[in-house]
Amino acid sequence: MKPFDHPRGHMGAHRLRQTLLSDTLELLSTEPGVGTLLGIEPGELSDLSELMAAALAACLPEGKARVGLRGLAVELFRHRNDLLETSLDDLLVTSARDGQPGGAPRVLLFANGYHALLSYRVSRALWLAGREELALAVKSQFTRALSVEIWPQAEIGRGVWLDHGLGLVIGQTAVIEEDVSLWHGVTLGSNFVDMGEGRHPRLRRGAVVGAGAMILGPVEVGAGATVAAGAIVTRDVPPGHVVTGARGTDRGVGRFAGFATLAELKGRAE
Template structure:
């Protein structure tokens, strides 16, 4: 009878083989990105950008790495060095690239201000900041923490978002607009979440350890909402704009106000995917 370790290795090999056989999200998006860039290059002033960013690149990995280098490089760490760091990350950890491609598709599907993939890739700082975070998080896990914090600082300076490199963020995440987003060190954001501008996922006081929110799949958090402490926002929940949330929110529940209170419940549906920010009729509250 095979040993437990040999069975585990067999399962891991089977999982890896299955993953390798799946179509690449990044590869699937690349032809569309090139077509969109070629069309945009018809605008004479944009042609150099479209060639440098997309048309002269070897693939989505090369394009995204060069973009992060161009955005985050400075006199201390050259753009080419940042681009090489990102490219090496994508080569050794292809899941990070695939997560970025899934994020880009999510932006295109959920944000009506994104007419195509190229627009989101080149101009949406919420998307760009999230991809920089993915590289910084990998550095953090590798205990290259000073470099991870440097990238965090550059993202904050350039994009106006502050995402700690230790924060764990899933796939198909939309950070809409991005301005003023703060995500703390021990925060967790699961797959298929949408965050609008000004959202804070913060701690409370000077507590140490696990002190930041856990945002579960399909959650939509409205503009300016503040979620504080080691609390859980359940799957499919909706948090209204400007709310202050200090306690757990049950799955498929809508909360609003300061302090936030329940104004509605559902049994199904992921508001992050529909971007439905409507609220049921409620009494006046602050």
């Protein structure tokens, strides 16, 4: 087993922090073409902040935007420890749930959904720092690059998994709690009836939303609830329930027990 090929879900938070840089450098050394295609020189990576920034910037086309974003992200990761820690938590969860071999380094370098979430974390940090126009500029760059739109005003907890990410839209006042999982094509939008603050959905801890689902308006999806692929939801979903179909039919309590939570993953033996 290569050092960067950790079994699914077996890497704890401490081990991830300790080995991510060296494991990613090992991957880049094993296949130099990866660094060439992504515009990442292994010799430029001296810490996790530089690694995270380089992986995110690689999503943008070569040019001033990529260079500028990389420099900006490095400074944010270095001076906002909460940003780095949250991004590593997201990486831990995505690596555990993704199902692809190769572990965290492959997720960091190749997972579109993780890149979308990472771009949100950076734009959110800028927004909270009062740099709203720059936050929106970052958001717009990654909307074009990744076909994902996540507004920096939205509130997203730790340990969220965006599988694929393509076509995902998360509105300005949406709230997503810890351990939520979202597939591609999901819309968390407004209904043009309930306007103002709180006009977008609220997804509680551990909720799962399938591909192409639309959740519209100030709807609450309860903890551990599942919204099936293609469902259209305009009413609250009770905790643990399953909702399916174009009319968002409540099928009662579901049998899916949920993914391993961020707390469980971080509590595993390092």
